[in-house]
Amino acid sequence: MEAEIFDLxxxxxxxxxxxxxxxxxxxxxxxxxxxxxxLSEEPRVELDGALILPGLIDGHIHLDKxxxxxxxxxxxPGASVRERxxxxxxxxxxxxxxxxxxxxxxxxxxxxxxxxxxxSHVDIDQEIKLAHLEALLRLREEMKxxxxxxxxxxxxxxxxxxxxxxxxxxxxLAAGADLLGGLDPAGIDGDIEGQLDILFRLAxxxxxxxxxxxxxxxxxxxxxxxxxxxxTRASGLGGKVAVSHAFxxxxxxxxxxxxxxDALASADVxxxxxxxxxxxxxPVTRLAAAGVTVFAGSxxxxxxxxxxxxxxxxxxxxxxxxxxxxxxxAELEFALDLxxxxxxxxxxxxxxxxxxxxxxxxxxxxxxNAAEAVAASPPRQVVIKAGRIVARNxxxxxx
Amino acid sequence: MEAEIFDLxxxxxxxxxxxxxxxxxxxxxxxxxxxxxxLSEEPRVELDGALILPGLIDGHIHLDKxxxxxxxxxxxPGASVRERxxxxxxxxxxxxxxxxxxxxxxxxxxxxxxxxxxxSHVDIDQEIKLAHLEALLRLREEMKxxxxxxxxxxxxxxxxxxxxxxxxxxxxLAAGADLLGGLDPAGIDGDIEGQLDILFRLAxxxxxxxxxxxxxxxxxxxxxxxxxxxxTRASGLGGKVAVSHAFxxxxxxxxxxxxxxDALASADVxxxxxxxxxxxxxPVTRLAAAGVTVFAGSxxxxxxxxxxxxxxxxxxxxxxxxxxxxxxxAELEFALDLxxxxxxxxxxxxxxxxxxxxxxxxxxxxxxNAAEAVAASPPRQVVIKAGRIVARNxxxxxx
Numbered sequence: 001m002e003a004e005i006f007d008l009x010x011x012x013x014x015x016x017x018x019x020x021x022x023x024x025x026x027x028x029x030x031x032x033x034x035x036x037x038x039l040s041e042e043p044r045v046e047l048d049g050a051l052i053l054p055g056l057i058d059g060h061i062h063l064d065k066x067x068x069x070x071x072x073x074x075x076x077p078g079a080s081v082r083e084r085x086x087x088x089x090x091x092x093x094x095x096x097x098x099x100x101x102x103x104x105x106x107x108x109x110x111x112x113x114x115x116x117x118x119x120s121h122v123d124i125d126q127e128i129k130l131a132h133l134e135a136l137l138r139l140r141e142e143m144k145x146x147x148x149x150x151x152x153x154x155x156x157x158x159x160x161x162x163x164x165x166x167x168x169x170x171x172x173l174a175a176g177a178d179l180l181g182g183l184d185p186a187g188i189d190g191d192i193e194g195q196l197d198i199l200f201r202l203a204x205x206x207x208x209x210x211x212x213x214x215x216x217x218x219x220x221x222x223x224x225x226x227x228x229x230x231x232t233r234a235s236g237l238g239g240k241v242a243v244s245h246a247f248x249x250x251x252x253x254x255x256x257x258x259x260x261x262d263a264l265a266s267a268d269v270x271x272x273x274x275x276x277x278x279x280x281x282x283p284v285t286r287l288a289a290a291g292v293t294v295f296a297g298s299x300x301x302x303x304x305x306x307x308x309x310x311x312x313x314x315x316x317x318x319x320x321x322x323x324x325x326x327x328x329x330a331e332l333e334f335a336l337d338l339x340x341x342x343x344x345x346x347x348x349x350x351x352x353x354x355x356x357x358x359x360x361x362x363x364x365x366x367x368x369n370a371a372e373a374v375a376a377s378p379p380r381q382v383v384i385k386a387g388r389i390v391a392r393n394x395x396x397x398x399x
Numbered sequence: 400m401e402a403e404i405f406d407l408x409x410x411x412x413x414x415x416x417x418x419x420x421x422x423x424x425x426x427x428x429x430x431x432x433x434x435x436x437x438l439s440e441e442p443r444v445e446l447d448g449a450l451i452l453p454g455l456i457d458g459h460i461h462l463d464k465x466x467x468x469x470x471x472x473x474x475x476p477g478a479s480v481r482e483r484x485x486x487x488x489x490x491x492x493x494x495x496x497x498x499x500x501x502x503x504x505x506x507x508x509x510x511x512x513x514x515x516x517x518x519s520h521v522d523i524d525q526e527i528k529l530a531h532l533e534a535l536l537r538l539r540e541e542m543k544x545x546x547x548x549x550x551x552x553x554x555x556x557x558x559x560x561x562x563x564x565x566x567x568x569x570x571x572l573a574a575g576a577d578l579l580g581g582l583d584p585a586g587i588d589g590d591i592e593g594q595l596d597i598l599f600r601l602a603x604x605x606x607x608x609x610x611x612x613x614x615x616x617x618x619x620x621x622x623x624x625x626x627x628x629x630x631t632r633a634s635g636l637g638g639k640v641a642v643s644h645a646f647x648x649x650x651x652x653x654x655x656x657x658x659x660x661d662a663l664a665s666a667d668v669x670x671x672x673x674x675x676x677x678x679x680x681x682p683v684t685r686l687a688a689a690g691v692t693v694f695a696g697s698x699x700x701x702x703x704x705x706x707x708x709x710x711x712x713x714x715x716x717x718x719x720x721x722x723x724x725x726x727x728x729a730e731l732e733f734a735l736d737l738x739x740x741x742x743x744x745x746x747x748x749x750x751x752x753x754x755x756x757x758x759x760x761x762x763x764x765x766x767x768n769a770a771e772a773v774a775a776s777p778p779r780q781v782v783i784k785a786g787r788i789v790a791r792n793x794x795x796x797x798x
Contacts, residue, residue, distance in 0.1 A: 278724030325677030368471035
């Protein structure tokens with residue numbers, strides 16, 4: 001073979017099926033998969049038997065909220081979502097470091113941990129207006145060679161209950177937001193159909209998908225899920241709508257769960273979970289068995305909402321697997337799917353399998369197979385985006 | 400000061416209250432705490448502003464079960480505890496590597512993660528008899544300079560339902576086990592009073608404490624907790640009895656919880672949790688508020704029961720904090736107590752506060768304070784046991 005045919009050779013890795021392989025990469029694509037020891041071209045990276053997995057995907061993060069890089073800020077509790085919103089806004093005004101500097105630090109952190117695509121919600125409210133969105137659009141451009149960033153215009157303060165919110169969301173979509181967000185139509189706005197009217201109307205106007213935060217509990221939340229499924233079906237948005245958190249799915253009767261899961265599956269509405277701690281949790285395997293696409297995200301990473309979080313999606317898969325009692329190899333592989341294949345489908349990033357012709361977004365870890373990678377969550381030795389090494393051993397490579 | 404007065408100077412660290420200090424250590428004790436920059440003696444370790452915390456304590460581990468160091472072994476599910484017991488025994492017979500080699504590897508791993516004392520349950524059954532216990536007693540002796548190990552004679556297969564079990568447990572205590580274990584008096588033996596009769600009789604005979612595995616659910620488990628509390632009170636064993644797991648406390652009415660927590664508190668029976676995933680969880684803050692001592696442990700670390708676990712007790716504190724919604728600094732400090740002060744009390748390892756005259760078991764991490772250390776669970780930079788450096792940056796120092 002001629003030396004110039006590959007931009008990079010990934011040598012001596014193992015695939016999840018155990019095969020020891022060399023990968024030849026050109027123009028961001030895996031063009032050749034051959035037995036280890038076959039390819040001698042430069043430039044190359046030697047994996048010494050490490051396991052190759054697809055790049056990880058964070059399906060739900062808030063880049064504009066993180067406090068990373070600032071001195072420790074103690075959590076200020078709030079009894080209600082509204083109270084915590086006020087606490088967050090007060091904090092936001094007091095921060096010494098520009099949002100985008102903190103966001104950049106977080107993006108660099110997640111890249112070192114193997115996240116190569118993410119969906120970030122971005123606050124749109126009367127105070128911030130489009131400032132966060134515009135800053136993150138610029139950051140996305142700046143970092144496009146190391147990570148794919150999807151931005152959701154997120155009405156953190158409400159939609160129908162906040163004057164001018166629909167106008168701002170419309171402007172955010174015109175300014176380049178990839179999706180429209182929503183938030184607890186009942187719990188925040190007190191107007192389920194009112195909020196959904198606006199969300200589905202703006203989604204249709206701009207040809208974008210939806211990703212709706214839903215913390216509303218129990219039967220109320222389940223009802224809203226079914227309303228979202230019905231509107232998704234009616235508007236032909238199947239495959240482009242996700243509901244994030246959906247705590248309700250973890251705290252309803254079997255009958256209500258069955259009806260709600262069926263509605264979500266037939267409308268092709270996906271469910272995002274981060275494996276919440278104290279709240280009820282969507283049962284990921286039951287949802288998958290019902291045909292619902294489930295994917296995972298970090299949610300808050302050291303921000304006004306939570307002091308926890310580190311952006312490590314392999315650890316997140318482990319966490320969700322642990323919470324859901326996933327133990328067999330097949331179950332652990334399903335946990336990995338939440339942060340790879342399933343997330344890729346929801347984010348419309350296409351097939352992320354490691355096959356000839358596939359996208360050369362991958363990570364290498366010391367593990368025997370995907371099951372061990374999830375259970376042990378070992379450090380990322382090499383992180384490769386579109387055929388370029390972007391991080392090694394926890395350090396980002398200059399971009 | 401004279402050079403020979405300290406075995407080690409820990410220089411330039413910070414205490415949880417923010418004070419920048421040098422520690423002088425002699426004969427395993429912190430003899431001097433002075434402002435940073437005061438002590439110039441050698442030998443010394445420079446912490447460069449890292450936070451000093453007490454050595455971590457793992458209150459519940461199974462050193463003899465781990466599969467660490469073996470090639471990946473897929474999990475074999477079992478529908479019941481009895482089925483999983485049979486699967487474990489079949490696996491145990493097939494393992495190529497001696498138990499003690501795996502246990503040593505696990506101990507070394509946890510030491511690198513800052514665990515300087517642990518309580519391990521050790522299977523005692525008709526097949527193993529005292530072999531695991533005797534091997535771990537030797538390992539304890541071999542590693543006594545790097546870690547304190549407490550061994551519980553654990554009837555994993557049952558007590559009254561297994562012929563000769565009481566005899567073996569008696570022999571195990573005579574052979575040097577520090578405590579006596581138990582297991583689901585209802586669920587495994589079908590004889591609550593029968594198992595407790597044997598446990599409390601042998602505890603009295605050998606002058607040891609008890610640590611009883613209790614997975615029995617709901618009202619049944621709560622009833623057993625109250626029976627254990629009553630027997631503890633009657634036998635004067637308060638402060639020497641712990642119940643591990645106690646899932647029941649997470650799945651009973653408020654009234655039953657209140658009565659059970661009060662019984663545990665007044666009898667001084669402690670509760671160990673590892674923050675289970677799919678099972679109900681003891682609510683740690685409600686228990687603490689009722690006066691119950693709560694401590695934490697790893698439980699299974701990659702064994703026949705679970706593919707998860709890594710022996711990192713700071714990460715375990717983070718996990719339990721996350722599951723219980725602990726977010727404020729005070730709440731995060733409480734999570735740390737589960738793996739330091741509270742565990743030290745239960746294991747009778749005395750006061751572990753970092754004060755002059757206190758034990759020189761400590762770790763250093765990059766964090767502003769205890770709250771950040773729990774929320775972020777940063778790597779252990781230095782681990783010091785009884786005034787000797789036993790691990791640095793994830794590597795054990797030769798012992």
